[in-house]
Amino acid sequence: MLMGRTIIKNLLHKYATRLHPYEQRILPDKFRGRFRFIIDKCIMCRNCAVKCPTKCITIDPETGLWEREVMACVYCGVCADVCPTGCIIMTNVYRPPITEPTKLTFMCTPRPKKKKPTEEAQTMNKKDVETAIKQQQAERTAPSLPVSEE
Amino acid sequence: MAKTLIPFGPQHPVLPEPLHLKLVMEDEIVVEAIPALGYIHRGLEGLATRRDFNQMVYVVERVCGICSCIHAMCYCQAIEGLMGLKVPPRAQYLRVIWSELHRMHSHLLWLGLFADGFGFESLFMALWRVRERIMDINEATAGNRVIISTNIVGGVRTDINTGYLQEILRTLKTVEAELKPLYDTMMNDYTVKLRTVGKGVLTKEQAWQLGAGGPTLRGSGWAHDMRTLGYEAFHELDFEPVVETDGDAYARTKVRFREVFQSIDLVRQAIAKLPDGILAVPVKGNPTGEITTRVEQPRGELFYYVYCNGTPNPERVRIRTPTFANIPPLLAMLPGVELADVPVIVLSIDPCISCTER
Numbered sequence: 001m002l003m004g005r006t007i008i009k010n011l012l013h014k015y016a017t018r019l020h021p022y023e024q025r026i027l028p029d030k031f032r033g034r035f036r037f038i039i040d041k042c043i044m045c046r047n048c049a050v051k052c053p054t055k056c057i058t059i060d061p062e063t064g065l066w067e068r069e070v071m072a073c074v075y076c077g078v079c080a081d082v083c084p085t086g087c088i089i090m091t092n093v094y095r096p097p098i099t100e101p102t103k104l105t106f107m108c109t110p111r112p113k114k115k116k117p118t119e120e121a122q123t124m125n126k127k128d129v130e131t132a133i134k135q136q137q138a139e140r141t142a143p144s145l146p147v148s149e150e
Numbered sequence: 151m152a153k154t155l156i157p158f159g160p161q162h163p164v165l166p167e168p169l170h171l172k173l174v175m176e177d178e179i180v181v182e183a184i185p186a187l188g189y190i191h192r193g194l195e196g197l198a199t200r201r202d203f204n205q206m207v208y209v210v211e212r213v214c215g216i217c218s219c220i221h222a223m224c225y226c227q228a229i230e231g232l233m234g235l236k237v238p239p240r241a242q243y244l245r246v247i248w249s250e251l252h253r254m255h256s257h258l259l260w261l262g263l264f265a266d267g268f269g270f271e272s273l274f275m276a277l278w279r280v281r282e283r284i285m286d287i288n289e290a291t292a293g294n295r296v297i298i299s300t301n302i303v304g305g306v307r308t309d310i311n312t313g314y315l316q317e318i319l320r321t322l323k324t325v326e327a328e329l330k331p332l333y334d335t336m337m338n339d340y341t342v343k344l345r346t347v348g349k350g351v352l353t354k355e356q357a358w359q360l361g362a363g364g365p366t367l368r369g370s371g372w373a374h375d376m377r378t379l380g381y382e383a384f385h386e387l388d389f390e391p392v393v394e395t396d397g398d399a400y401a402r403t404k405v406r407f408r409e410v411f412q413s414i415d416l417v418r419q420a421i422a423k424l425p426d427g428i429l430a431v432p433v434k435g436n437p438t439g440e441i442t443t444r445v446e447q448p449r450g451e452l453f454y455y456v457y458c459n460g461t462p463n464p465e466r467v468r469i470r471t472p473t474f475a476n477i478p479p480l481l482a483m484l485p486g487v488e489l490a491d492v493p494v495i496v497l498s499i500d501p502c503i504s505c506t507e508r
Contacts, residue, residue, distance in 0.1 A: 028290035
């Protein structure tokens with residue numbers, strides 16, 4: 001009796017599972033999926049590289065190199081949150097598996113640091129510089145402590 | 151009768167994680183159990199000294215694969231305590247909602263594994279089907295199914311909009327309706343009772359002396375729940391610790407199943423009381439000093455000790471997880487039982503070895 005009821009119930013109701021290849025699951029908007037980079041917007045501020053918990057982003061403002069180790073990334077989405085220009089965007093597309101360590105490399109417009117002259121250099125006149133150089137040279141040539149060689 | 155030594159684990163069909171027990175047997179009866187841990191030590195406590203205290207939130211989340219949100223919450227509470235930050239009320243309530251969702255899906259995972267442990271596979275699948283609904287809520291509100299990464303020092307990262315709060319309530323109604331027949335099966339089925347009633351008895355005195363925690367302690371008759379300390383928004387919610395008195399595997403199962411219903415009730419209360427306001431307060435400077443915090447994980451009491459010396463990197467982060475506290479009671483349960491009952495008893499403390507070895 002109990003079994004008959006279960007059989008009829010199972011025959012009449014819908015599938016318990018999704019028919020996967022034919023019916024795709026709709027991912028929510030907030031899903032942390034694949035990254036999209038609009039790298040032209042990058043201003044090389046290094047916010048993402050500093051805040052990343054796995055340190056998978058390397059940025060060199062001098063050369064304009066922007067590099068991401070894909071396998072080290074844990075997809076926490078912090079870089080997308082802190083990016084001031086919105087050049088890192090997390091989409092809700094499912095991310096494919098990676099089988100070997102890969103690096104994602106972009107070349108951006110380099111922004112070298114402006115070298116500010118130090119206060120000492122500003123106040124020093126030429127004679128002082130010359131004497132300082134002479135002093136350094138004298139220190140270098142001065143006999144140092146005997147070094148034991150094996 | 152000569153004694154034999156039978157190794158149980160680290161690879162065993164019922165164990166999701168590597169726990170190794172050397173079982174000293176006399177005929178079919180266990181005389182003594184000797185544990186061996188350390189198969190998945192990852193050194194996350196050492197990593198804490200090389201990471202910024204803000205980055206560390208995402209690292210401690212990965213200590214446990216099931217109750218990740220609660221680990222991050224406990225760590226954030228410690229840093230907030232050191233820096234004197236006051237978490238906004240809306241963030242406190244959102245933390246309660248996410249931590250209770252985590253408790254629900256953790257208990258449902260365990261109930262499924264437990265059913266699979268004594269060979270009731272259809273119950274396992276039915277429970278995990280219900281669990282998927284909770285995971286979908288996590289995915290839609292935070293972006294991931296388990297490692298939700300919503301906690302940050304000073305508050306939470308994302309908000310749940312009002313429309314989706316109603317959706318959560320609707321989902322919880324379905325979950326409750328689907329769980330009630332499963333509760334009857336799990337608690338009243340003849341075969342399930344044969345495998346669980348009277349197996350692995352931990353008396354009330356033993357549970358206290360050996361320092362058990364969580365459902366293992368509450369299954370032995372102690373009303374000991376860290377949520378009653380009133381951290382986050384728990385002091386404004388109405389609940390009582392779930393207690394059973396028998397102290398066997400059946401009582402512990404009952405505690406966990408009743409806690410799922412309790413969590414559903416707590417999420418409903420939190421959604422009803424959810425205030426408006428900001429999500430996080432700004433963090434300035436570095437933490438200094440030492441602090442301990444404890445929260446209630448699905449498996450028991452989670453304890454964090456954090457010592458900071460004014461630099462961005464914490465000097466020491468010590469994590470004591472509930473499974474670590476529950477292993478001595480497990481060793482007290484095993485002597486005197488038959489070998490066939492060992493998997494069920496080991497599972498009944500809900501071992502999470504990844505947590506324990508960090």
